Amino acid sequence: MFGGIDPTLLLAALIVASVPxxxxxxxxxxxxxxxxxNLGVEGMMIMGAVCGFIAAVETGNPVxxxxxxxxxxxxxxxIFAVLTQFLLANQVATGLALTLFGLGLSSLLGQxxxxxxxxxxxxxxxxxxxxxxxLGKVLFSHDWVVYLSVASVAAVWWVLRSTRTGLILxxxxxxxxxxxxxxxxxxxxxxxxxxxxxxxxxxxxAYISLVRVPQWxxxxxxxxxxxxxxxxxxxxxxxxxxxxxxxxxxxxxVLQLNLQAAGxxxxxxxxxxAPYLITILVLVIMSSxxxxxxxxxxxxxxxxxxxxx
Amino acid sequence: xxxxxxxxxxxxxxxxxxxxxxxAAGMDKVKAxxxxxxxxxxxxxxxxHEQGRVALEAAYGDKVETAYQENVPEGADAERVLTQMALSxxxxxxxxxxxxxDQTNAVAAKFPNVMFEHATGYKRDSANVSTYxxxxxxxxxxxxxxxxxxxxxxxxxYIASFPIPEVIxxxxxxxxxxxxxxxxxxxxxxxxxxxxxxxxxxxxxxxxIDQGVDVIASHTDSTAPLAEAAKTNGAVIGFGQASDxxxxxxxxxxxxxxxxxxxxxxxxxxxxxDGTYAQADAWEGIAGGEVTIGEIxxxxxxxxxxxxxxxxxxxxxxxxxxxxxPINKQDGTAWLAExxxxxxxxxxxxxxYVEGVTGDIPN
Numbered sequence: 001m002f003g004g005i006d007p008t009l010l011l012a013a014l015i016v017a018s019v020p021x022x023x024x025x026x027x028x029x030x031x032x033x034x035x036x037x038n039l040g041v042e043g044m045m046i047m048g049a050v051c052g053f054i055a056a057v058e059t060g061n062p063v064x065x066x067x068x069x070x071x072x073x074x075x076x077x078x079i080f081a082v083l084t085q086f087l088l089a090n091q092v093a094t095g096l097a098l099t100l101f102g103l104g105l106s107s108l109l110g111q112x113x114x115x116x117x118x119x120x121x122x123x124x125x126x127x128x129x130x131x132x133x134x135l136g137k138v139l140f141s142h143d144w145v146v147y148l149s150v151a152s153v154a155a156v157w158w159v160l161r162s163t164r165t166g167l168i169l170x171x172x173x174x175x176x177x178x179x180x181x182x183x184x185x186x187x188x189x190x191x192x193x194x195x196x197x198x199x200x201x202x203x204x205x206a207y208i209s210l211v212r213v214p215q216w217x218x219x220x221x222x223x224x225x226x227x228x229x230x231x232x233x234x235x236x237x238x239x240x241x242x243x244x245x246x247x248x249x250x251x252x253x254v255l256q257l258n259l260q261a262a263g264x265x266x267x268x269x270x271x272x273x274a275p276y277l278i279t280i281l282v283l284v285i286m287s288s289x290x291x292x293x294x295x296x297x298x299x300x301x302x303x304x305x306x307x308x309x
Numbered sequence: 310x311x312x313x314x315x316x317x318x319x320x321x322x323x324x325x326x327x328x329x330x331x332x333a334a335g336m337d338k339v340k341a342x343x344x345x346x347x348x349x350x351x352x353x354x355x356x357x358h359e360q361g362r363v364a365l366e367a368a369y370g371d372k373v374e375t376a377y378q379e380n381v382p383e384g385a386d387a388e389r390v391l392t393q394m395a396l397s398x399x400x401x402x403x404x405x406x407x408x409x410x411d412q413t414n415a416v417a418a419k420f421p422n423v424m425f426e427h428a429t430g431y432k433r434d435s436a437n438v439s440t441y442x443x444x445x446x447x448x449x450x451x452x453x454x455x456x457x458x459x460x461x462x463x464x465x466x467y468i469a470s471f472p473i474p475e476v477i478x479x480x481x482x483x484x485x486x487x488x489x490x491x492x493x494x495x496x497x498x499x500x501x502x503x504x505x506x507x508x509x510x511x512x513x514x515x516x517x518i519d520q521g522v523d524v525i526a527s528h529t530d531s532t533a534p535l536a537e538a539a540k541t542n543g544a545v546i547g548f549g550q551a552s553d554x555x556x557x558x559x560x561x562x563x564x565x566x567x568x569x570x571x572x573x574x575x576x577x578x579x580x581x582x583d584g585t586y587a588q589a590d591a592w593e594g595i596a597g598g599e600v601t602i603g604e605i606x607x608x609x610x611x612x613x614x615x616x617x618x619x620x621x622x623x624x625x626x627x628x629x630x631x632x633x634x635p636i637n638k639q640d641g642t643a644w645l646a647e648x649x650x651x652x653x654x655x656x657x658x659x660x661x662y663v664e665g666v667t668g669d670i671p672n
Contacts, residue, residue: 013519114352212508215532254516
């Protein structure tokens with residue numbers, strides 16, 4: 001215990017609080033590494049939240065709920081894919097419209113689900129591991145989606161770094177003309193990446209409506225998608241940094257609420273602006289260093305591809 | 310229902326009593342319009358206003374026509390919506406969020422024959438603008454009493470939204486009555502700086518629970534704090550806010566504060582129908598039926614329930630005011646002397662904690 005706050009509980013809370021952002025951010029990271037800027041993360045998340053909620057309530061199975069959430073997010077992202085990859089619409093405008101559309105559609109779909117409680121997602125029984133002092137509570141008493149979120153970061157990191165698929169995906173994001181000249185199907189790869197991003201955002205949204213706040217309410221994600229977008233830039237398009245960024249942001253958010261609840265003698269204004277201030281601070285430090293975060297952006301990010309030759 | 314009918318008949322009675330000139334100004338049919346800040350399915354604030362609109366239609370049948378618009382952003386957009394409503398023949402327009410204050414007054418100045426009613430505001434620039442609010446702090450007193458009696462850890466929590474008088478009033482009332490019921494009680498306040506962000510509200514509730522708090526009151530709009538409390542399997546209880554939140558009745562919700570706008574809407578439209586309408590600054594509480602205490606569940610022992618109901622009835626009867634002296638401010642200076650009752654002006658501008666609450670109010 002320090003300052004009246006139990007670090008065990010704090011770390012456990014931080015890990016859970018960051019899950020939706022990690023899932024959405026890692027999905028968006030793949031999309032952006034493929035050279036597509038999809039600003040509709042918030043819309044895909046909330047579609048995932050409502051579809052996941054409906055699927056879980058109708059089937060009574062929380063796992064199917066998450067499948068439904070991923071499907072909902074992917075379905076919405078498909079609209080974005082068609083508009084930007086086939087009709088060559090502006091990506092920024094389409095992404096923003098996707099968020100508005102997702103918010104409206106989710107509200108419509110969820111109308112008869114207000115006030116219902118979804119089936120519970122329990123912790124993974126890890127037996128004796130969960131009884132370990134400190135580590136048991138922090139690491140080994142969570143639901144399966146928490147572990148999935150970390151596993152997905154590891155998987156994306158490995159795929160991008162060490163596989164042919166990752167290399168092709170990065171090539172498409174860095175120079176779609178070169179990738180096209182080499183015979184890669186730029187459009188198909190990008191559509192698949194967009195759908196992956198949608199599915200991950202949908203999972204993140206479903207985590208909010210099924211675990212974090214087990215209920216459906218209009219606008220339940222309230223901005224988590226925008227934070228996920230910021231985390232991708234913050235991470236300079238690197239998977240582990242995205243995890244770090246999400247834990248940092250989630251951690252400070254949880255910490256400031258805990259400090260308030262513990263009656264810390266720090267003015268609330270500083271506490272509640274801390275997550276944003278520290279994010280800005282880290283961004284400044286990172287982009288001023290040798291790594292140059294900005295230089296790491298995929299070169300074709302946000303540019304539409306049209307095979308003219 | 311009884312109180313509602315009573316008010317309606319009272320309004321009608323008044324109209325008849327004054328007869329002649331008053332009824333000459335009355336109307337055969339009124340079109341009442343509502344501007345909502347959120348969706349009608351938010352389960353809290355806007356949902357309750359919508360219930361008021363439905364009750365209004367039920368009360369007057371053919372004599373009233375209603376219309377509403379959801380999700381109207383606070384700001385310039387509201388002015389457009391209000392103008393549109395005024396032009397489309399609305400006789401009375403209810404603007405149901407604090408942030409519509411300037412737009413309501415601006416549009417009202419252009420349409421002197423349309424009546425405007427702004428919820429929770431204080432500006433009445435033209436004669437056709439009225440304001441209305443509810444004495445939510447009366448409900449907080451009842452909650453505070455239950456909290457003080459029910460806590461086992463002697464730690465109670467309050468999830469606050471923004472540091473405005475209405476919220477501070479609620480915190481003070483909640484604390485004073487918890488303290489009265491249980492002198493050992495300590496209050497933790499968490500400022501969420503949002504009206505509606507379910508994930509953050511849940512985090513705030515979790516932070517309080519992690520700190521050993523076992524009774525949580527919230528001043529935000531969603532049911533997330535109750536959902537978080539429900540995860541503790543009965544160790545932590547809470548209250549419904551703005552709406553009854555009955556879906557948590559078999560879980561953590563032991564009572565609630567229900568905003569009941571129906572009596573006010575029926576009274577005002579009734580006054581317009583019979584010609585007794587006049588500019589007003591309404592601030593009703595439990596007595597006027599605008600603040601209702603939701604059913605106290607079986608999780609609360611019978612004697613505590615009886616005390617809470619007695620407190621509610623005393624407030625309704627006007628024999629007890631939740632802010633009755635002696636009460637000191639947080640810094641120890643005197644605010645209310647023995648037996649003195651807080652003037653409305655002090656409450657509406659409340660910017661201080663009462664003695665015993667720890668922490669500072671953010672600016």
